[in-house]
Amino acid sequence: MTNYVIAPPDIASLAVAGTTERFPVRRIFCVGRNYAAHAREMGRDPDREPPFFFMKPADAVMDDGAAIPYPPETQNFHHEIELVVALGRGGVDIAPEQALDHVFGYGVGIDLTRRDLQLAARDLGRPWDWGKGFDHSAPIAPLVPVAMSGHLESGRIWLAVNGVVKQNADLADLIWDVPEVIASVSRSMRLAPGDIIMTGTPAGVGPLKRGDQVTGGIDKLGEIKISVI
Numbered sequence: 001m002t003n004y005v006i007a008p009p010d011i012a013s014l015a016v017a018g019t020t021e022r023f024p025v026r027r028i029f030c031v032g033r034n035y036a037a038h039a040r041e042m043g044r045d046p047d048r049e050p051p052f053f054f055m056k057p058a059d060a061v062m063d064d065g066a067a068i069p070y071p072p073e074t075q076n077f078h079h080e081i082e083l084v085v086a087l088g089r090g091g092v093d094i095a096p097e098q099a100l101d102h103v104f105g106y107g108v109g110i111d112l113t114r115r116d117l118q119l120a121a122r123d124l125g126r127p128w129d130w131g132k133g134f135d136h137s138a139p140i141a142p143l144v145p146v147a148m149s150g151h152l153e154s155g156r157i158w159l160a161v162n163g164v165v166k167q168n169a170d171l172a173d174l175i176w177d178v179p180e181v182i183a184s185v186s187r188s189m190r191l192a193p194g195d196i197i198m199t200g201t202p203a204g205v206g207p208l209k210r211g212d213q214v215t216g217g218i219d220k221l222g223e224i225k226i227s228v229i
């Protein structure tokens with residue numbers, strides 16, 4: 001047994017629907033612009049540029065129902081509803097045709113974003129980390145095992161703020177679908193069990209303020225609810 005010079009950190013984890021057991025989170029990969037309409041609203045041309053990625057720390061995950069503190073150093077704190085893919089198996093150079101065999105389950109997540117910091121970094125050619133990878137920035141509803149949901153090629157994905165729908169799209173609109181995204185990451189890094197992938201957000205992102213009640217959902221996966229405090 002390894003002795004550590006300080007207490008080792010807890011393992012970040014997510015709830016799993018239908019069980020009290022939890023899914024240990026190893027890394028969080030996030031896809032940039034993966035819906036054409038969202039790429040356009042961010043001022044970019046969506047036409048088949050290869051997928052690109054950024055990351056959040058594993059301990060950014062929060063459970064459904066979380067009260068999310070309004071983060072520091074931003075005046076433009078945004079919601080991004082996303083399909084989350086949780087990997088039960090890892091691998092390198094995974095072919096798209098085999099990629100879905102690596103999926104443990106799916107979830108409804110929100111890629112919370114300090115948009116002002118992200119865009120300033122983007123425009124200066126600096127990393128996105130401070131805009132994307134901050135504390136509490138990845139609330140995710142209980143994962144739904146594939147055995148319960150099946151694989152998802154289409155289905156409504158939506159988000160509402162205080163009951164007003166802001167994002168409303170279909171998973172069929174993903175530029176790079178789940179098998180392509182898994183294959184793409186695995187060409188650059190060895191994926192491992194416990195890795196999760198946030199697959200990008202559709203159009204309609206916008207600001208949150210303290211007191212907002214945020215709900216979102218994906219067909220077959222249920223809903224997520226958070227509040228901003």
Ligand code: MN
Pocket residue numbers: 030031032080082111198200201
């Ligand atoms: Mn996102």
